[in-house]
Amino acid sequence: MTVLRTLVIAMIVVLAVNLQVGFFSGLAVNGVVPDIALLVVVAAALSRGAEYAAVLGFVAGLALDLAPPADHTAGRWALALVVTGYLAGMVRQDADRSAFVAVLTVAASAFVGTSLFALSGLVLADPGVTVAGALSVIPTAVLYDVALTPLVLPAVAWTLRRTTPMSARWAAA
Amino acid sequence: MRPRSARRPRRRTVPVLVVLAALTVITLDASLGDDSPVEPLRRAAGEVFGPVQSGMSAAVEPVASIGDFVTTVSRLRDQNADLEARNTELEALLHTSDLDRNRLAELERTQVVASGAGLDVVTAQVVGVGPAQSFSLTVTIDAGTADGIGPDMTVLNGDGLVGRVVRADRTSATVLLLGDAESVVGGRVGSSMELGFLAGDGDLSGSGRLHLTTIDSTVQPAIGDTVVTWGSKDGKPYVAGVPVGHVESLQTSPRDSSTVATVAPFVDFSSLDLVSVVVGEARRTETSALGGAEPNQ
Known part of the structure; x- marks a missing residue:
């Protein structure tokens, strides 16, 4: 069951990363596409908690860092999504039932995630990252992520719920 | 648990x-x-x-492409895609052969035989685009080392220079676009044959410009001038004579008496589809160059 669950979540991550660079590149707003991988991490944070989301954030972030056509310093998305996942997991108790809190969490997470990525670029002196560029990209990304929340969050949460209780029962037995 | x-x-x-x-x-x-x-x-x-x-x-x-909804036309669509690929390939060759004439004069001067200077190209499709959130302009293409593609190869399409390959796997490759802030291309201004460097401005929306700094600061490019690649040894990372863009405006800085020209690239980076990767500069005659696809090394 654990193997199956890992496989399912791995498939979700692969799908999310590829949707982000493939499918949504045709629907980009000034080059900005929705952060599907970030939404998956937030969904995991809201349904599984901070620790799980931090680990998933590392995996999903590393996938974003390594999968083509990424060419930035590897580990930057991993770091951004670890922190995002952990913080989002902290508000889990409040966001459990309310859709409004879930949307707020997504907005805050998108802001934290994309900002952290931009900041790490500034620290590493990545020539592509400029403050002006970041200021135009981050708000668009936050809005786009919030717009996609009703589609992505329930789907991921449902999949995680379907795979969780079985294994929980298994572990308890 | x-x-x-x-x-x-x-x-x-x-x-x-x-x-x-x-x-x-x-x-x-x-x-x-x-x-x-x-x-x-x-x-x-x-x-x-x-x-x-x-x-x-x-x-x-x-x-x-919601218009092609009938599955029975899939055969026609395949045919169309093939022809489109072929067309891009030929257009790219046309552009380059046109500018090869300039290069030919150059090569003659350096006593290098260049009578049949053609380019072997592999056509590929853009399948992934780096998001603006990653602050770099890169795309994935669906051809890799299996097709003879390797790092530091020139990528172009029917309009002009697209960028260069930075990494290649067996079936895919990552291309750094011209507009990326890390991209620098040696350029030659068409009218004066003046050399300079074209740097991407890092604009992420796909409508970026390039900044051309000429090596000889006393020479000013004219507005409207076409800029082509200057080329490097063995055509890596850029082969010579590929059209890049045209000079749009000039900014002169009185302090260090240098001029930076803004160049509008010919390629629209927001709508890249089919691109050609130069896998070798065939020192062969026209027909083999048109045959494409066969790597030279």
Whole structure:
């Protein structure tokens, strides 16, 4: 069951990363596409908690860092999504039932995630990252992520719920 | 899963560990550059994600081109795609052969035989685009080392220069676009044959411009001048004579008496589809160059 669950979540991550660079590149707003991988991490944070989301954030972030056509310093998305996942997991108790809190969490997470990525670029002196560029990209990304929340969050949460209780029962037995 | 007492201290440990892991990856990759242990991982990720991207791009194509909804026309569509690929290939050759004449004069001067200077190209489709959130302009193409593509190869399309290959896996390759802030191309101003460097401005919306600084600061390019690639040894990373863009405006700085020209690229980076990768400069006659696809080395 654990193997199956890992496989399912791995498939979700692969799908999310590829949707982000493939499918949504045709629907980009000034080059900005929705952060599907970030939404998956937030969904995991809201349904599984901070620790799980931090680990998933590392995996999903590393996938974003390594999968083509990424060419930035590897580990930057991993770091951004670890922190995002952990913080989002902290508000889990409040966001459990309310859709409004879930949307707020997504907005805050998108802001934290994309900002952290931009900041790490500034620290590493990545020539592509400029403050002006970041200021135009981050708000668009936050809005786009919030717009996609009703589609992505329930789907991921449902999949995680379907795979969780079985294994929980298994572990308890 | 675990007893409550055991869970509490772990709650902090795991996030701290993954943060440290991420920082380690960043440090390794940032400090070691091309020798970084992350490179093999990137290649492995490319092997896995490349085909998925190609497959997904093929799967969403019917959605993207909603007009072709009847499955019986799929044969025609395949034919059309083939012809389009062929057309791009030929257009690219046309552009380059046109500018090869300039290069020919250059080569004659240096006594290099260039009578049949053609280009061997491999046509590929753009299947993935780096998001603006990553602050770099890169795309994935669905051809890789299996087709003879390797790092530092010139990528162009029917309009002009697109960029260069930075990394190639078996079935996919990553292309750094001209407009990226890290991209610098040696350029030659068409009318005066003056040399300069074209740097991308890093604009992420796909409507970026290039900044041309001429080596000889006393020469000013004229507005409207076409800029072509200057080329480097063995055509890596850029072959000579590929059209890049035209000079749009000039900014003169009185302080260091230098002029920076803004160049509008011919290629529209927001709507890249089919591109050609120069896999070799065939020192052969026209027919073999038109045959394309066969790597030279």
